[in-house]
Amino acid sequence: MVSVSRRSLLALGAALPLLGRLDWAVASPPPAKVDKVRLNYNESPYGPSGAAREAMQGAIATAGRYPYGHMYALAALFAQQQGIAEDQVAVFSGSMAALRYAVLAFTGESRGLVMAAPSYEVPRQAAESNRASVHEVSLTAEHAHDIPAMLAADPQAGMLYLCNPNNPTGTLTPTEAIRHALANKPQGSVLVVDEAYIDFADAPSCVSWVKEHDDLLVLRTFSKIYGMAGARVGLAIGAPALLARLAVFVVMTIMSRQLGSDL
Template identity: 50%
Template sequence: TVMALPPPLPAAGADGSPVLLNFNECPLGPSPAAQEAARAILPRGGRYQFGLRGELAAEFARQQGLPVDHVAVYAGSSEPLDRAALAFTGPDRSLVLPDPTFEAVADTAAAHGARVHRVPLLADGSHDVRAMAAAATDAGLLYACNPNNPTGSVTARGQLEWLLANRPAGSVLLVDEAYIEYSGERSMLDHVRAGADLVVLRTFSKIYGMAGMRLGLALGRPDLLAKLAAFGSNPLPVTALAAGLASLRDPGLVPERRQANALIREQAIAWLQARGYPCLPSQANCFMVDVGSDGKAFSAAMADRGVLIGRAWPVWPTRVRVTVGTAGEMARFREVFAQLAPARSA
């Protein structure tokens, strides 16, 4: 007899289980085709299936007009992000990154003995590329995140191109495009194609809804990718490869999810702003709201009421990050937010 599978997880918030708006995940999970592909490959999970990695790289390369040797597949984008910190920073090569941003690369660089230079975002939420270029003459790595986590704010491509052209000699630019599919922004991949000192990261954790399955990409010149590869072997889960391939081959998936996310995000932001709580414009699946009091305490109070939201960043102690959930989850978010934060004149 076949062992019974556990029952499916209840929809968050439906039965008293917490609403999860805290990790910038996609509430929709893997697409139906991706789930089917993962199920279909499971019986062959006893094999490494190295060929599947090449198939996924070839599919992405074909879609983006990249040579396949400019594509490296990892189990998520955290892995190549850490490897970039190890490869391009050290005691005499510092890291420059915006603030606030996704800080994983800073933690790894610091642990690797590198100095870390945090450059505040401009008031519109974009990267201050001039200050970033001037932050450290010994910079080994400049990290840009577009759209940025935690703000969802975007930096115009021209600004990132300026940074690429004007960065300190010998440094590499890393552009983390984890959220780019949610935005209308143009990728920096064409500069990878042109052979720049640039690595672009993509992930299947966000719009593709595969955070728990683990799949990501590093895109760059083969010599740059080789420096990341040098830090150890990189085995991949076949379920993620199969699901990732199915996702890439579904042309409707990204535009559909982008549109649904934007609609729900803009509704939430409009509601908050009308109640007197300012938000930075976002083009991702998260945004920051200024609650006008200690953000950490506010997040904790929301959590007590069953709605888990993101945290505050030290530079902006009164703003908290909120991940865009389903329409139902965001209705619950508004209910609990209203209990804690009264409407006030904007």
């Protein structure tokens, strides 16, 4: 199972003890006054639920220890709920870290990235830092992913990124279109489906598909619907071999920080 770096566990540790159950995500009552609603961050101005806040406060007493046990418990519970194997789930310090590692793992100078435009900018930034070509395909007139155009954009692509619902348009990609992308993407490439906003949509998740596809990676986060953007808790779901490729960059991040540089 993939673990996050020890440094990134500081924020993660405060949140994980409350994740032994996933039924506390009832939104807390709106506070008397919300100072700011920062739309550009897509974060909840209300924060985590009352039960989550209480659990975080209770976790302060154990904050001196790394929360590996809680990480494994979270992965095991999520896997049980989704009907998948525990080794198909990895916990990260937010899904953005998992997404960035995926780009670094699956793209390079000879394998490019294909994504929609506009969409979440982190994959493009990570690919550019990895000297990988980036092929941004404009959305359709309905502001949806143009799957046929994305499939044709780069025959040597190492990764196709699909944000569903898309950020920033909020549009959904139909399930059959995602299946078409998975079946017809360039050979050897990985389809990454970012489901950061899936809880806000009446749409099925792709998580269960990882049981049948070893070239699919699905990302989930507690930042949005659970109001825990500052806690940094995210999940990557996929074949153990894919998660192992992400883990390489977790180790590299630790080493680069120890050497005073950045990945």
